[in-house]
Every structure is written in structure tokens, then in C-alpha cells.
Amino acid sequence: MPNTSPTSPPLQDGDLLAAVDLGSNSFHMIIARYMLGQLRVVDRLRETVRMADGLDGKGGLSADARARALECLARFGQRIREIPPTRVRALATNTVRQLRSPQTFLAPAEAALGNPIEVVSGREEARLIYLGVAHAQPPKPDQRRLVIDIGGGSTEFIIGRGFDTLERESLQAGCIASTRRFFPGGKLSKKRWKDALTEIGAEFQQFATLYRALGWHEAVGSSGTHKSIGEICAAMKLTKGAITAQALPVVREELLKAKHIEDIQLPGLSADRRPIIAGGILVLEAAFQALGLEKLMVSKAAMREGILYDMLGRAGASDPRDNSVAALMHRYAIDENQAGRVEATAQRMLAQVASPWQLDGDDARVLGWASRLHELGLMIAHSQYHVHGAYVLENSDIAGFSRQEQQVLATLVRTHRRNVPKNAFEALPDRLLLATRRKAALLRLAVLLHRAHESDPIPTLELSADDNRLSLVLSQEWLQTRPLLRADLIGEVEGMAGLGISFKPFEA
Numbered sequence: 001m002p003n004t005s006p007t008s009p010p011l012q013d014g015d016l017l018a019a020v021d022l023g024s025n026s027f028h029m030i031i032a033r034y035m036l037g038q039l040r041v042v043d044r045l046r047e048t049v050r051m052a053d054g055l056d057g058k059g060g061l062s063a064d065a066r067a068r069a070l071e072c073l074a075r076f077g078q079r080i081r082e083i084p085p086t087r088v089r090a091l092a093t094n095t096v097r098q099l100r101s102p103q104t105f106l107a108p109a110e111a112a113l114g115n116p117i118e119v120v121s122g123r124e125e126a127r128l129i130y131l132g133v134a135h136a137q138p139p140k141p142d143q144r145r146l147v148i149d150i151g152g153g154s155t156e157f158i159i160g161r162g163f164d165t166l167e168r169e170s171l172q173a174g175c176i177a178s179t180r181r182f183f184p185g186g187k188l189s190k191k192r193w194k195d196a197l198t199e200i201g202a203e204f205q206q207f208a209t210l211y212r213a214l215g216w217h218e219a220v221g222s223s224g225t226h227k228s229i230g231e232i233c234a235a236m237k238l239t240k241g242a243i244t245a246q247a248l249p250v251v252r253e254e255l256l257k258a259k260h261i262e263d264i265q266l267p268g269l270s271a272d273r274r275p276i277i278a279g280g281i282l283v284l285e286a287a288f289q290a291l292g293l294e295k296l297m298v299s300k301a302a303m304r305e306g307i308l309y310d311m312l313g314r315a316g317a318s319d320p321r322d323n324s325v326a327a328l329m330h331r332y333a334i335d336e337n338q339a340g341r342v343e344a345t346a347q348r349m350l351a352q353v354a355s356p357w358q359l360d361g362d363d364a365r366v367l368g369w370a371s372r373l374h375e376l377g378l379m380i381a382h383s384q385y386h387v388h389g390a391y392v393l394e395n396s397d398i399a400g401f402s403r404q405e406q407q408v409l410a411t412l413v414r415t416h417r418r419n420v421p422k423n424a425f426e427a428l429p430d431r432l433l434l435a436t437r438r439k440a441a442l443l444r445l446a447v448l449l450h451r452a453h454e455s456d457p458i459p460t461l462e463l464s465a466d467d468n469r470l471s472l473v474l475s476q477e478w479l480q481t482r483p484l485l486r487a488d489l490i491g492e493v494e495g496m497a498g499l500g501i502s503f504k505p506f507e508a
Contacts, residue, residue: 009086011315016042018080019307020073020090022109022117024052024152025176025276026224027069028304029076031083039308045079047072048272051095052152052176059100066105073112081114089307090117091402093125094153094174103429116431118402122170125303126156127320127399132306133222133299134163146216146291149302150225150283152176152276157207157287159214167214168397169207173200173286175225179261179279186261188278193256197286204290211291221296225280228273230298235268243296248285255281310400320400325369328398332379334372338453343371345458346446350439353465357438366405367439370412374447377413390414404429408436415440416447420498437499441470444495448488469502 011034021028027049032039049072054065080088092109096102096119110117120128129149139145141162149156153174159167182196221230221243229251233239236254238247251266255278258264264274273280287293313319329336346367350359377389394410401409407427415424420440425433449458460475472489479486489505496503 011312016083016087017308017311018083018088019304019311020076020080020088020113020115020117021302021304021307022051022069022073022090022092022096023049023303024093024095024154024174025050026152027072027076028302029079030304030308031080032308034312039312043079045076047075050152050176050276052174053180055095055098055153059098061095061099061105069105070108070112073109077112077114085115087311088115089311090115091125091128091303091307092117092119093303094122094151094170094172097121097403098153106429110429110431116429118404120402121397122154122156123168123397124399124401125154126158126168126170127165128303128306128310129156129222130158130160130165130168130306131163131309132301132303133220134160135309136301136305137220137299140217143217144215146211146219147222147299148219148226148284148287148296149222150175150280151223155283155287157211159211159216165399167207167211171203173203173283175276175280175283177279178283179276181279182282183261183278188256188259188261188264190256193252193282196282197289200283200286201290204286208290219293219296220299221284222299222302224273225277225284226296226298227300228269228277229281229284231268232266236266241298243284243298245288245294248281248288252281252285321369321398321405324399324401325372328376329372332376332392334375334378335453337455338375338450339372341450341453341455342374342443342446343368345449345461346371346442348461349442349445349463352463353438353442353470356465356467359435359438363435363439366408366412367442370409370416370439370443371446373409374413374416374443386414386417404432408432411436412440412443415499416443419495437501438465441496441499441501441503444492444499445472448492449485451485451488452482468500469504470496471504471506473506 013035015034016031017034018029018031025048027047029045030041031043032041049068051065051069054062090113096105099105102119106117130147133147139162144159144161147158151174153176154170155173157169158165182192229243230241232251233243233247234241238250254266255264261275261278264277269277347364350364350367373393376392377385380388390410390413393406393413398406411424411428425436428436459478460473462473464471493503
């Protein structure tokens with residue numbers, strides 16, 4: 001069975017890290033060794049899985065695509081079996097995002113890989129792509145860069161400066177998806193191409209004006225699609241590997257000499273890419289037209305490299321999730337003093353029950369974020385503010401967070417007060433359920449203890465846990481002056497029952 005996510009110890013020289021990218025066309029894995037603050041790649045694996053080919057349009061996945069994916073992940077899992085699970089991060093992208101019931105695929109996929117698999121949003125995918133390209137080809141700090149990544153199921157557009165993104169977009173127009181959508185049965189024609197170009201171009205216009213106004217100094221294409229098109233341009237002696245506005249129509253006309261995808265004969269095109277190259281060239285031509293591109297350089301780096309460098313940030317002092325939480329606090333005018341009091345008490349209690357409840361440093365970090373964000377919904381309305389806050393956290397694109405991580409935060413905020421809905425934890429994978437329920441109990445108590453927004457410290461606070469039982473001891477003298485708190489603690493016995501926890505408040 002896959003490992004859960006234990007505490008991540010500081011990186012040491014010689015440590016191995018692995019990033020797994022479950023793309024819609026290919027699965028990639030990159031393994032690197034950490035040395036003197038740098039990453040040195042020691043192994044790369046890539047397999048063409050074509051998961052997007054298995055989508056049925058209703059959120060289902062074909063048995064063949066599922067089997068290909070699980071077999072690939074089992075091979076990847078064998079390679080990283082000796083790497084600690086805290087040093088492995090596996091992310092799934094567009095195809096898994098489109099599944100009607102992602103967990104029915106993720107559960108066996110995690111078992112095959114031997115590690116958790118997280119699903120990321122399109123914009124988080126875009127951030128990681130940019131991060132990978134930026135580290136592979138460091139940009140000039142004061143210049144903006146456009147990065148385009150055409151995957152199997154979606155295409156990401158990013159404008160960034162240095163190592164930070166300024167704008168991120170993700171559209172449902174990948175090389176596999178577009179080939180299936182616009183060339184059903186594999187039939188090619190100039191009319192089909194023209195109509196498809198118009199349709200995709202209209203979709204790109206929703207952000208093209210903003211991007212062109214912001215501008216960039218250089219444009220870079222990431223992923224296998226751009227690499228293949230660049231190789232075709234070079235083989236046709238149109239460029240030396242870059243993709244230009246002059247070369248792309250020539251490539252397209254050569255492609256359209258074939259009347260069927262199986263008959264495509266482009267110089268430099270691999271047999272592996274032939275079935276999906278039409279959709280890739282189509283999407284890229286639409287991007288060139290919409291953004292007014294003249295030249296696109298090709299990068300070998302992609303999201304998998306970005307995952308590795310993001311892991312470095314998470315293991316150090318530059319976790320992007322901390323910045324995102326701080327930005328949310330600012331945007332929703334959260335009372336920082338109150339959030340700080342709740343967080344301090346929540347962490348104080350977690351330290352007391354960490355061992356019996358098997359909570360670790362990663363749980364402490366998540367509890368801290370939830371404590372800081374628990375009043376996020378107050379900016380929307382006081383009534384049901386925990387529901388509003390949970391909705392924002394669940395449905396926003398929050399840089400640095402996977403969908404599962406956002407769902408955990410949303411669940412903690414949703415259940416930090418009032419009755420706990422029976423379906424509050426339904427969206428979480430089984431491996432996260434118990435720890436999330438226990439963190440929810442700690443957050444509920446911390447919020448309750450600071451309901452009066454008092455700045456004075458709590459003199460006595462002793463918490464003990466045993467399986468699904470929780471006992472709290474507070475100063476009797478302190479409680480006597482706080483009858484509302486005493487009543488709230490008595491009422492919390494019923495509230496905790498909704499988490500499956502037996503709660504007993506005592507007075508010292």
C-alpha cells in the first residue's frame with residue numbers, strides 16, 4: 001500500500017528526490033541527487049501512456065488506458081522503492097482532473113507507485129512548468145518570459161519574471177484532445193484545419209489581449225510537442241530548432257498533404273508522435289496567431305523539473321504555500337492577531353497529542369495554515385462564514401497547493417465550528433481521513449478557546465488523546481470567570497461526536 005506523508009526532515013547532501021508527472025500523453029519520472037544546494041539529475045524515465053485517449057467524454061476511463069497507466073506506475077515504483085516517501089512527489093494533471101471519480105483511479109495508482117499521488121489544477125500545473133523552465137534556462141531578472149506548454153489534454157500559458165509567475169492560464173486544448181476533437185476518424189483536410197483554427201483561436205482570445213498588453217521579452221515552448229515540432233522545423237531546414245511564424249505554416253501545409261493521420265510523413269517526426277502531432281501543430285498555430293508570436297525557443301525542461309525545485313522550496317524556508325496563505329490573509333482582511341492566537345493554541349495542543357494521534361510536522365504545518373485562514377469567510381458574510389471560507393479554499397487556484405491539499409484546508413475550515421456535516425470528509429482520499437479529522441478537532445478547540453478574542457494567555461491547557469478519545473483540562477479558576485466558554489465546552493461534546501471523537505472537558 002502507498003505510504004502516507006510523514007514529516008520531511010531537512011535535506012542532506014546525497015539525498016535522492018524523485019518527481020513523477022502523470023501527463024495526459026506521457027508519464028515522466030526524474031530522479032535527482034541533492035548536493036551542495038543543487039540538484040543533479042541521475043535518472044529519467046518516460047513512457048507513452050496516452051491516458052487522454054481513454055477518456056469517454058463522461059468522466060470515464062477505458063480499461064486499456066487504465067491498465068497502461070497502472071503498469072507504468074508499477075515500473076516507476078520499482079525504481080524509487082528505496083527512496084524515502086518524503087522525497088517523492090507524484091502529480092496528476094488534466095486527464096485525472098476530468099475523471100468523474102478520480103479516486104477510483106488514484107487508489108490503485110497509488111498502490112502501484114507505492115506513494116501518494118496528488119492532483120493539481122491547471123494553473124498550478126502552469127506554475128510548476130514555468131518553475132522548471134526557469135531553472136533549466138535562468139531568465140534575466142528584469143525581463144518577462146512567455147512559456148507555453150502543449151500537453152496531451154491541456155495547454156498552459158504563463159508569463160513570468162525571474163522565477164515567479166505573473167499570469168497563468170490553462171485551456172482544454174492539448175495535442176491528444178485537439179486531434180480527437182477536430183479530426184475524428186483521423187481524417188485531415190484544409191477546411192477542417194481552418195475551422196479548428198478559428199474555434200481554438202476564439203478560446204485563446206479570452207486571455208490573449210491581457211497577455212499581449214503585458215508583453216514579454218522572449219517566448220519558450222516546453223514539453224514533447226514543442227520538441228517534436230522544433231525537430232521537424234530543423235529537419236525541413238526551416239530553422240535550427242526554434243519554431244517561427246514563417247516555418248509553422250510550411251510545416252502545416254506539408255502535414256496536410258496527407259489525407260489521414262496515419263499517412264502523415266513529416267521529416268524528423270517520430271512514429272510515437274505521429275498519431276497526435278496534428279493537434280499539437282494546430283494548437284501551436286492558434287497560439288502564434290492569437291499572441292502575435294514571431295519566434296518560440298524550445299526548452300527540454302517541463303513540469304517534472306518544476307516539481308523537483310518546488311520540493312526544494314518546501315523542504316527549506318521558501319515554501320510557496322506560505323506566501324499563498326499570507327496573500328489570502330491580506331486579500332480577505334483576516335484578523336492576524338486572532339489568527340495568531342488560534343494558531344499558537346492549536347500548535348500547543350498538537351504537540352501534546354502528536355504521539356498518540358500520530359500527527360507529525362506536516363500535520364502541524366497544515367493545521368497552522370487552517371488556523372490562519374479559518375475566518376476567511378467573514379469578508380463575505382458573518383452568517384455561515386465557515387461555509388463561505390471552505391468554498392473559497394476549495395474552488396480557488398492557490399499557488400503551491402494540490403487539489404487534495406486545498407480540499408484538506410477547506411474541510412478543516414468547514415468543520416471548525418457548528419455541526420459537522422456527514423459528507424464533510426467525503427472528498428478526501430482514505431489515507432488523509434484520520435489525520436484530517438484529528439486536526440479538525442484541534443482547530444475546533446483552538447477557535448472555541450479564543451472565541452472572546454482575548455489576548456491574555458490560557459494559564460492551564462492540558463490535552464490528552466487515546467485513539468478516538470480526547471480529554472481537555474483547564475484551570476477551574478480561569479473557567480469560572482468565563483461561563484460562556486464553559487457552556488461552549490460542554491456543547492462541544494456533541495460537536496466532536498460529528499468527527500467521530502469522544503470529547504471530555506475537565507477542570508483542574
